[in-house]
Structures are given as structure tokens and as C-alpha cells.
Amino acid sequence: MGDSANYYSLKVAIRDEGTMTYVMFAALLDPIEVKTVKYEGVASGTPHSLLPVRSTFQDYCNRTQRVIYKGDQLKNITKSLQEVLKSSFSSESTLTEILHYIDHNMVDRLEFIVSQIHTKIAGKSNPLIEIHYEIIGKGDVQKTTVDEDEIARKEAASQNIVPSSSSFVIPIDKQLIQFRFQLSPVNGTPLTDLKPGDTVYIRPLPGDPITDGIISSLDLKNEDGMIKQIPAKIVNISSSKNISEVVIKINEQVYGKIIEEENSVKIKTFDAQAGAVPVLTSVASATESSKSGGIHKKDPGDVSHIMPFIWILGLLAIGMFAIFFFI
Incomplete structure (x- = not known):
């Protein structure tokens, strides 16, 4: 069997406000060979890193690499994400399941798989998940709609005018x-x-x-x-x-x-x-x-300085008792 003339482009954006974790990943799937052609993914601490899910596959790849290059990724979570993606997109059974859900537009089942991935990398939470998939030809794999170079130039210009906090x-x-x-x-x-x-x-x-x-x-x-x-x-x-x-x-x-x-x-x-x-x-x-528990335990040594007074009071009490007894 030869490679398919068309691929499935799957893009996912996850907004987890509870843990302040924002994840995006994309995969290029061959439905005929049931294999993954390519995948990219990154997790960051800012929603500004995310792209709309209707961006192209190459847009997602470019943004992922740029977030990593800038050092804006959450390193540990990104590492876990890439390990989970490698495991998931290398499994024929998982790919068969994903392709079946795409073929039958079962978005809820895809969301369930994505939520499991997110739980593995960021813990149990209630994130907002966006998914988009489409058929693209081989000639459209590298198509882009987002100019990352222009964005980088604008960011560089804006950084030049950030006031100094040297005070x-x-x-x-x-x-x-x-x-x-x-x-x-x-x-x-x-x-x-x-x-x-x-x-x-x-x-x-x-x-x-x-x-x-x-x-x-x-x-x-x-x-x-x-x-x-x-x-x-x-x-x-x-x-x-x-x-x-x-x-x-x-x-x-x-x-x-x-x-x-x-x-x-x-x-x-x-x-x-x-x-x-x-x-x-x-x-x-x-x-x-x-x-x-908010309870402050006193040091026994704290009462040592009042012991002489306790002895004096004891002697006085004994003396008074003796006087009243003989009277």
C-alpha cells in the first residue's frame, strides 16, 4: 500500500485556567497507512502562545518551535507532553481509534482522549479544549497563514520600549x-x-x-x-x-x-x-x-524563674495552717 495522497491535519488547543497551563499540539496523520507523519506540541504559562485551531498545521509547528526557542515553554510539562504524544501517535491501536473518531465526526470522543493526555501532563482539572481537523493534500503541508517573523519583529520593537525597572x-x-x-x-x-x-x-x-x-x-x-x-x-x-x-x-x-x-x-x-x-x-x-495546628507549645524552662515564689507561697501556707491548728 502506498502513502495517501491526503492527510488528516489534527490541531488541539487546551486552556487550563486552573493550573495556568496552555497547551497546543498538532499531528499529521496518514489514514491509509495508519501512521503519524509528524507531530509537534508545547505547553506554556501564557494564553498568548496559543494559535486558533483553524490555523494551518505548519502554523502550529512554527509556533511550537518559536515558543521553545524563546524559552517560554513550561519545560517539565512540555517534556511530559512530548513523551505522551510520542507514545500515543506511535500506537497503531490509538491511531486507529483517533482516525475512526475523525471519520465519524465524533468530537466528544476526541475530546475525551485529549483530556486524558492533559491529565497525564498537568493533573486532573477542567480545561477548555478546542479541536479542529481537516483533510489536506501533501502540497499543503507547509502552507502557513501566520507570519512568525513579523510577530518576532514586533515583539522585539515593543521590548525596546519597555521601561527599565532599575529603580x-x-x-x-x-x-x-x-x-x-x-x-x-x-x-x-x-x-x-x-x-x-x-x-x-x-x-x-x-x-x-x-x-x-x-x-x-x-x-x-x-x-x-x-x-x-x-x-x-x-x-x-x-x-x-x-x-x-x-x-x-x-x-x-x-x-x-x-x-x-x-x-x-x-x-x-x-x-x-x-x-x-x-x-x-x-x-x-x-x-x-x-x-x-496554631498551638504554641511553651518551653518548660519558661517557668523556672517563678519556682522560688512557689516555694515561698508553700511555706506561708504551711505556717498559716499550723497557727490555726494550734489555736
Whole structure:
């Protein structure tokens, strides 16, 4: 049997707001030989990296490589994704199943397979999954609709006008985490209106040792794998027309820095159910209090200085008892 004249182009975009993980992958499938011609995939911590699922297969490949080249990927999750994709798209039984679902437009079954892949790489959650597939000829495999070079030039130009944050330098003995702002399109505060001292909500992005350690020490991962939002203080913010660079502080030991490319976003600064925003003071206070149940055990040595008074009171009591007895 010869190769098919046409391929299936399968593209997937996953938006997991709970874990702040954004995944995209594409596969080129040969329905006649039941084999995978090529696949690409990447996970990042920003939704800006995702392409619409109706982009071309080559668009997905180019964007994947560019995200990796820029270092914007979540390395551990991307590595897991590529391992799972290799296993899935190398399995004849899995490919036969996928091709069957495509042939019969069974999108719900495809979504189930994709959700299983996402659970393996990012944990159990409730992500938004978008899937698009189409038939393309061999001559259309390298067709593109997105000019990545032009996007790169625009990004380079915009980076040149990002204001310097040299007025604030994060101390070298502090831990620096990766994070994303918790957005609130309706009740949030515009990024450009925020100032140092304001409290905002953020979600740490898992994927590097320091951030993973903070997530673990502050017990920020729910049983379903979602990362909890936590409050942070803005300590420095520098904005231009289109971009803001923000430095936040979770506590005295943990800082974070981010370049937000959309100044129009609204950041969550208040939780109506929680009332006033609590402020974490230190990693130690957040962990040790939970271990001890909030109970402070006193050192037995603390009462040693009152022992002489106890002896004196005892002698007085004995003397008074003797006086009353003989009277």
C-alpha cells in the first residue's frame, strides 16, 4: 500500500485556567497507512502562545518551535507532553481509534482522549479544549497563514520600549517564582491603574524547582491538581503604551517578576467572599502553623524563674495552717 495522497491535519488547543497551563499540539496523520507523519506540541504559562485551531498545521509547528526557542515553554510539562504524544501517535491501536473518531465526526470522543493526555501532563482539572481537523493534500503541508517573523519583529520593537525597572532590584538572596495574574474582566482593576503597595491575586506557574517548592510549602495545589490563587503585593510597576513590567512580593522571601503584554487586562484585587485580602507574611508561618495546628507549645524552662515564689507561697501556707491548728 502506498502513502495517501491526503492527510488528516489534527490541531488541539487546551486552556487550563486552573493550573495556568496552555497547551497546543498538532499531528499529521496518514489514514491509509495508519501512521503519524509528524507531530509537534508545547505547553506554556501564557494564553498568548496559543494559535486558533483553524490555523494551518505548519502554523502550529512554527509556533511550537518559536515558543521553545524563546524559552517560554513550561519545560517539565512540555517534556511530559512530548513523551505522551510520542507514545500515543506511535500506537497503531490509538491511531486507529483517533482516525475512526475523525471519520465519524465524533468530537466528544476526541475530546475525551485529549483530556486524558492533559491529565497525564498537568493533573486532573477542567480545561477548555478546542479541536479542529481537516483533510489536506501533501502540497499543503507547509502552507502557513501566520507570519512568525513579523510577530518576532514586533515583539522585539515593543521590548525596546519597555521601561527599565532599575529603580527596584530584587535582592539576590530572595526566591523568584513564575506566575500569572488572576484576571477579573468585570470587577478587576486595570493593570495601568495599579501602583506599588496594591494587593493583587496571582497563580504560581508550576514547572520549575523554585516555584514547585513554593507551591508545595504553601500547600497551593488542590486535590484535583488546580493551583490556588494567592495574594501578593506589588512592589514595582513600570508601564509603557502597550507593556507593563511588574514585580510582586508574596512574602519577605518570595518575589516574582512578569512582563504583561496587554495593559488593558483587569487584575483581581479583591475577593467578595473572602472580604479583606489576607497577606502572607512568610513561608514558615504558612507551613508551621498548619503543622502545629496554631498551638504554641511553651518551653518548660519558661517557668523556672517563678519556682522560688512557689516555694515561698508553700511555706506561708504551711505556717498559716499550723497557727490555726494550734489555736
